[in-house]
Amino acid sequence: MAATGREFFTAKTVAEALSDFRPAHRTRTETVTLEEAAGRVPATAIVAGEALPGFDRSSVDGYAVRAQDTFGASESIPAYLSLAGGVAMGAAADLELPTHGAIAVPTGGALPAGADAVVMIEYTQEAMTGTIEVVRPVAPGEGIVRADEDMAPGQVAAPAGMPLRAQDVAMLAALGITELEVHVPPAVTILATGDELIAPGAGPLGPGQIRDALSSSVGALVREAGGRPRSPQIVRDDPGALQAALERALEESDVVVICAGSSVGARDETAAAVAAVSGAEVWCHGLAIKPGKPTLLAASDGIPIIGLPGNPRSALVVFRLIGMPVVRRAGGGTAEHRAPSMMRQLSRDLPSAAGRLDVVQVRLSGEAAVEPIFGPSALLSVLTAADGYVIVPDEANGLPAGETVEVFLYR
Amino acid sequence: MAATGREFFTAKTVAEALSDFRPAHRTRTETVTLEEAAGRVPATAIVAGEALPGFDRSSVDGYAVRAQDTFGASESIPAYLSLAGGVAMGAAADLELPTHGAIAVPTGGALPAGADAVVMIEYTQEAMTGTIEVVRPVAPGEGIVRADEDMAPGQVAAPAGMPLRAQDVAMLAALGITELEVHVPPAVTILATGDELIAPGAGPLGPGQIRDALSSSVGALVREAGGRPRSPQIVRDDPGALQAALERALEESDVVVICAGSSVGARDETAAAVAAVSGAEVWCHGLAIKPGKPTLLAASDGIPIIGLPGNPRSALVVFRLIGMPVVRRAGGGTAEHRAPSMMRQLSRDLPSAAGRLDVVQVRLSGEAAVEPIFGPSALLSVLTAADGYVIVPDEANGLPAGETVEVFLYR
Numbered sequence: 103m104a105a106t107g108r109e110f111f112t113a114k115t116v117a118e119a120l121s122d123f124r125p126a127h128r129t130r131t132e133t134v135t136l137e138e139a140a141g142r143v144p145a146t147a148i149v150a151g152e153a154l155p156g157f158d159r160s161s162v163d164g165y166a167v168r169a170q171d172t173f174g175a176s177e178s179i180p181a182y183l184s185l186a187g188g189v190a191m192g193a194a195a196d197l198e199l200p201t202h203g204a205i206a207v208p209t210g211g212a213l214p215a216g217a218d219a220v221v222m223i224e225y226t227q228e229a230m231t232g233t234i235e236v237v238r239p240v241a242p243g244e245g246i247v248r249a250d251e252d253m254a255p256g257q258v259a260a261p262a263g264m265p266l267r268a269q270d271v272a273m274l275a276a277l278g279i280t281e282l283e284v285h286v287p288p289a290v291t292i293l294a295t296g297d298e299l300i301a302p303g304a305g306p307l308g309p310g311q312i313r314d315a316l317s318s319s320v321g322a323l324v325r326e327a328g329g330r331p332r333s334p335q336i337v338r339d340d341p342g343a344l345q346a347a348l349e350r351a352l353e354e355s356d357v358v359v360i361c362a363g364s365s366v367g368a369r370d371e372t373a374a375a376v377a378a379v380s381g382a383e384v385w386c387h388g389l390a391i392k393p394g395k396p397t398l399l400a401a402s403d404g405i406p407i408i409g410l411p412g413n414p415r416s417a418l419v420v421f422r423l424i425g426m427p428v429v430r431r432a433g434g435g436t437a438e439h440r441a442p443s444m445m446r447q448l449s450r451d452l453p454s455a456a457g458r459l460d461v462v463q464v465r466l467s468g469e470a471a472v473e474p475i476f477g478p479s480a481l482l483s484v485l486t487a488a489d490g491y492v493i494v495p496d497e498a499n500g501l502p503a504g505e506t507v508e509v510f511l512y513r
Numbered sequence: 514m515a516a517t518g519r520e521f522f523t524a525k526t527v528a529e530a531l532s533d534f535r536p537a538h539r540t541r542t543e544t545v546t547l548e549e550a551a552g553r554v555p556a557t558a559i560v561a562g563e564a565l566p567g568f569d570r571s572s573v574d575g576y577a578v579r580a581q582d583t584f585g586a587s588e589s590i591p592a593y594l595s596l597a598g599g600v601a602m603g604a605a606a607d608l609e610l611p612t613h614g615a616i617a618v619p620t621g622g623a624l625p626a627g628a629d630a631v632v633m634i635e636y637t638q639e640a641m642t643g644t645i646e647v648v649r650p651v652a653p654g655e656g657i658v659r660a661d662e663d664m665a666p667g668q669v670a671a672p673a674g675m676p677l678r679a680q681d682v683a684m685l686a687a688l689g690i691t692e693l694e695v696h697v698p699p700a701v702t703i704l705a706t707g708d709e710l711i712a713p714g715a716g717p718l719g720p721g722q723i724r725d726a727l728s729s730s731v732g733a734l735v736r737e738a739g740g741r742p743r744s745p746q747i748v749r750d751d752p753g754a755l756q757a758a759l760e761r762a763l764e765e766s767d768v769v770v771i772c773a774g775s776s777v778g779a780r781d782e783t784a785a786a787v788a789a790v791s792g793a794e795v796w797c798h799g800l801a802i803k804p805g806k807p808t809l810l811a812a813s814d815g816i817p818i819i820g821l822p823g824n825p826r827s828a829l830v831v832f833r834l835i836g837m838p839v840v841r842r843a844g845g846g847t848a849e850h851r852a853p854s855m856m857r858q859l860s861r862d863l864p865s866a867a868g869r870l871d872v873v874q875v876r877l878s879g880e881a882a883v884e885p886i887f888g889p890s891a892l893l894s895v896l897t898a899a900d901g902y903v904i905v906p907d908e909a910n911g912l913p914a915g916e917t918v919e920v921f922l923y924r
Contacts, residue, residue, distance in 0.1 A: 136713060140733030154893070156718050161891045191750065191774065192709030194720030208778065210709055210823070210891075212721040252892045260897070267923045268737070268833075269896040272730035272825050276723065276893055280714035298603030298621055302547060303691035307567050309605030310623040312687065319683035322551030326679070339602065363602065367619065412621070414683050422679075440922060442853035480572045480621075481663045482565070482687055485680040486671070511851060512678045 113388035115496055116459045119399060119424050123385050127404035128434050129286040129356050136275055141265050141328060142284035143434040148260040150277050153250035158213035162245045165204040165226055165234060166195075166217035169242040180235035185228070189214060204234050213246060220245030253277060263436030265328065285434030288329040288356035292317050293347050295371070296363035296412060297339045315414040315482065316361040320421050327429035329357065339363050344375040352379065352402050356432045359425065362396065362412045372409040376400045382407065390458040390496060393479045394420035406432065415485050419461045441510040443490075446472035452501045454494040463488035464509055472509050488512065524799035526907055527870045530810060530835050534796050538815035539845050540697040540767050547686055550677050552739060553695035554845040559671040561688050564661035569624035573656045576615040576637055576645060577606075577628035580653040591646035596639070600625060615645050624657060631656030664688060674847030676739065696845030699740040699767035703728050704758050706782070707774035707823060708750045726825040726893065727772040734832050738840040738850075740768065750774055755786040763790065763813050767843045770836065773807065773823045780807045783820040787811045793818065801869040801907060804890045805831035817843065826896050830872045852921040854901075857883035863912045865905040874899035875920055883920050899923065 114122075131145040160166065167183060175181035188206035189195045197205055199216035207213065207220055219240040229235045253259060259277055260270045266284075274282065294314045302313045317334030324331045332355065337347045344360075351358045362372045376382050382402035387409075389397040393416035398409030406428045410417035422441075430439060446464075449471045454460040466489045467473040474492070477484040490511040494501055501507060525533075542556040571577065578594060586592035599617035600606045608616055610627035618624065618631055633656065636649040664670060670688055671681045677695075685693065705725045713724045728745030735742045743766065748758045755771075762769045773783045787793050793813035798820075800808040804827035809820030817839045821828035833852075841850060857875075860882045865871040877900045878884040885903070888895040901922040905912055912918060 136729045137732065139729075140736065152718070155723055155891075157721065159891070161889055189721075191707065191779075192719075192721050210707075210723070210774075247889055247891045251889070252894045265924065268730045268733040269826075269829055269893065269899075269923070271733050272726040272829060273893050273897045275713040275729045276726035276825070278713055278718075278724050296602065296621075302686040302689055307563070307689075308603075310568065310600075310603050312566055312621070313689050315683040315687035318547045318550075318686045319679045321548065322679040322682050325551060363621075368602075414687070415680075418680055418683060439924070440853050440855065442851050442922075444851065444854065445856060478572055478658055478662075480566075480570075480658045482680065482684050483663045486684045488680075511853075512680070513676065513850070 112386050113390055114386040115390045116423060119389060120427060123399050125401035125404045125406040127356060127432060129288050129432060131283045132286050133281050134284055136271060136280045139266050139282060140268060140271050143265050144260055144262050145283045145285055145434060146262050147258045148279060148282055150253045150255055150257050150259045152277060153255055154253040154276050155247055157249050159247045160207040160209060160211050160213060160220045160245060161247050162220055162222045163209050164220045164222045164245060166199060166207045166214050166220050167204050169219040169240050171202055172221060172236045172239040175236045175239050177237045180237045183234050183236060185232050185234055218242045263434055288429050288432040289332055290324045290329045290357045290359060290429060291332045291351035291355040292320050292334050292359045293337050293351060294361040295337045295339060295344055296368060299336050301336060316417050319418060320359055323421050323426055324429055327426040328433045329429040339368055341371055341374055344371055345378045348375050349379055352405055357429055358407045360409045361417055362409055368412060372398055376407055392458055392460050413480055414482055415479055418485060443508050443510045445506050446470060446509045448501055448503050448505045448507055449473040450503045452494055454498060454500040456497060456499045459496050460494035462492045462494060464492050465489050523797050524801055525797040526801045527834060530800060531838060534810050536812035536815045536817040538767060538843060540699050540843060542694045543697050544692050545695055547682060547691045550693060551679060551682050552676050554676050555671055555673050556694045556696055556845060557673050558669045559690060559693055561664045561666055561668050561670045563688060564666055565664040565687050566658055568660050570658045571618040571620060571622045571624060571631045571656060572658050573631055573633045574620050575631045575633045575656060577610060577618045577625050577631050578615050580630040580651050582613055583647050583650045586647045586650050588648045591648045594645050594647060596643050596645055629653045674845060699840050699843040700743055701735045701740045701768045701770060701840060702743045702762035702766040703731050703745050703770045704748050704762060705772040706748045706750060706755055707779060710747050712747060727828050730829060731770055731832050734837055735840055738837040739844045740840040750779055752782055752785055755782055756789045759786050760790055763816055768840055769818045771820045772828055773820055779823060783809055787818055803869055803871050824891055825893055826890055829896060854919045854921045856917055857881060857920045859912055859914050859916045859918055860884040861914045863905055865909060865911040867908060867910050870907050871905035873903045873905060875903050876900050
């Protein structure tokens with residue numbers, strides 16, 4: 103089995119793949135509006151052009167005052183201040199605070215000139231018309247958000263390389279930034295190879311045929327990673343056809359994924375096709391992971407090529423762990439991304455060989471436990487029955503029942 | 514402060530809101546293709562119409578045999594079988610296994626008639642042309658995936674109410690299910706109220722004005738929850754205008770969100786507008802959460818109405834916790850959704866009052882710690898600086914430094 107030998111020769115660990123497989127290509131940038139901004143990756147840091155909130159603003163419903171006029175005030179000896187009007191929302195505070203005066207301001211209202219604090223309405227009462235009692239002192243600055251306290255002009259409102267979250271969109275909106283420069287979503291070509299494959303919708307199965315389960319599902323993971331899957335292509339098990347499809351894909355894509363046929367021969371064809379592309383380099387052929395050992399990672403002119411195992415279950419496990427970070431990076435992402443997880447107790451022993459990372463599908467069970475799902479690696483139903491997966495690290499010889507483990511959740 | 518009193522009168526806990534605020538409206542269904550299926554919510558269980566893989570299939574590269582012909586085989590006393598040809602990928606196995614015979618099959622190849630196991634190629638060698646040595650016995654069924662082992666016709670391939678994950682899409686593709694009935698994404702109208710508000714792109718700020726930060730950012734969270742935000746609308750602080758906008762929104766939407774003005778008066782206007790809509794019922798006005806106390810939950814003819822606090826930071830916290838599950842349910846989702854999280858040690862004390870749930874923004878710090886970010890609740894920058902949040906439960910009087918806490922991560 104020379105093929106197996108060669109796979110091991112260039113095998114890497116998952117940790118090595120995640121840290122060292124870094125093809126240089128990044129997508130170009132484009133301008134999008136605020137409505138399309140969530141999840142997109144800014145190409146450069148986005149800098150505030152104006153101050154937020156933009157004016158000194160009350161953060162409570164109450165009375166704008168000079169703080170010193172309230173010093174020593176208490177329930178028994180209130181400070182008496184003369185009410186000199188009110189500020190309306192969304193309007194200038196064109197009143198000026200008189201000596202020993204108070205001006206009513208709503209939360210978010212502009213602070214009148216001369217005031218340096220706002221007393222909450224709860225600590226006041228209108229003693230008689232035109233006069234308020236203040237029963238607690240306020241310090242200067244209390245009850246106020248300064249004009250540039252949330253963001254000053256020139257400050258970074260959103261860094262480069264991090265997908266914009268809802269609160270980042272809120273910040274950009276608040277700053278009046280309605281167009282921004284982000285990376286174009288990586289175009290990902292998915293080539294499914296195998297003489298046994300037919301498209302999912304292509305009529306009844308002939309003898310020995312199976313439907314292509316990977317193009318659409320890997321496409322779903324590409325989208326989840328911020329990429330854009332191109333129309334799926336099924337390529338015959340023929341070295342020339344695969345090489346031609348790969349060369350075309352490299353011209354039109356930011357990432358290329360090859361879903362290999364399931365036999366040893368088909369896996370070798372992926373490697374052969376990559377090797378035949380001028381300028382392409384195989385980074386690893388074989389990963390110390392189960393399932394997913396026959397993974398190939400390569401690059402051509404900085405464009406990553408990911409050769410997935412032919413087994414759909416292995417392919418989805420590997421693409422989630424290795425492929426999605428590659429797509430995120432091609433799209434300008436610089437941050438590590440975490441799958442949702444929870445801590446649970448293993449309901450039974452997980453056997454595993456040291457020297458490889460095991461990805462074990464699990465089902466949540468009861469309030470606190472998690473149960474491994476075993477089954478032939480060819481079964482997709484093991485993956486659809488799973489709520490998430492547990493990683494048994496390279497160095498571990500399995501994990502005992504009762505151990506608390508991190509369960510990474512599918513959504 | 515009558516308004517505050519009334520808020521407390523109908524206040525609920527977050528747990529009560531999550532379990533009991535269940536307006537009945539669900540979106541209608543539509544047919545989508547497999548390519549659009551990921552993340553969508555099936556309206557009814559999707560049932561397999563054919564078997565998967567559809568034929569008895571080899572799960573290894575090797576030789577199809579009768580298991581009994583290998584019983585007792587070992588390195589020292591191999592079983593000798595006559596090689597009777599090979600099966601090609603994607604083709605029928607039109608050979609029949611002769612007595613004491615073996616037929617070469619690739620991984621995924623069809624099992625020839627008469628065979629009941631496949632010996633891995635590693636445990637064989639071609640002793641002389643036309644004869645193989647088998648050095649390990651196989652049990653019946655070994656090296657084989659049965660025709661309906663992954664999925665039998667009539668089995669549920671994907672349940673109703675659960676957003677389809679990549680592996681579910683793979684299963685549907687493998688079963689040839691290329692069109693499916695899913696819930697339409699809930700249309701969500703976001704009404705931003707406040708005389709101080711202008712649209713993010715609406716020229717320079719006038720005195721006392723601020724830009725609407727919520728429409729686009731709540732819209733981003735709506736999308737994340739599988740909904741479709743409608744064009745944002747800014748409504749003046751005028752009871753009649755808000756009521757009219759709300760009535761129109763209820764006719765055109767599956768969920769309505771009102772971002773209240775920030776003052777006490779503006780909050781009351783939301784409640785008044787809801788109360789004035791015929792058939793609308795306020796479920797709670799006030800939530801035992803900080804930030805986010807002035808949250809209003811209501812429904813009209815089963816359509817949820819969520820009144821968010823005017824403060825953008827509070828509004829985003831509440832919408833993430835309470836609003837996103839409401840949108841998911843309106844779109845037919847029945848599963849609980851978990852935010853990604855990790856366990857970390859608090860770097861300092863978190864003060865909190867018992868009787869309310871505190872959502873504290875935190876920043877990851879070093880390898881194992883998490884640091885709370887304090888700051889006036891009006892500051893959006895506290896939220897943009899955060900990597901996630903920690904929940905201090907209702908019953909807790911704060912959490913001490915050094916405590917291990919679950920950090921829910923923003924993405």
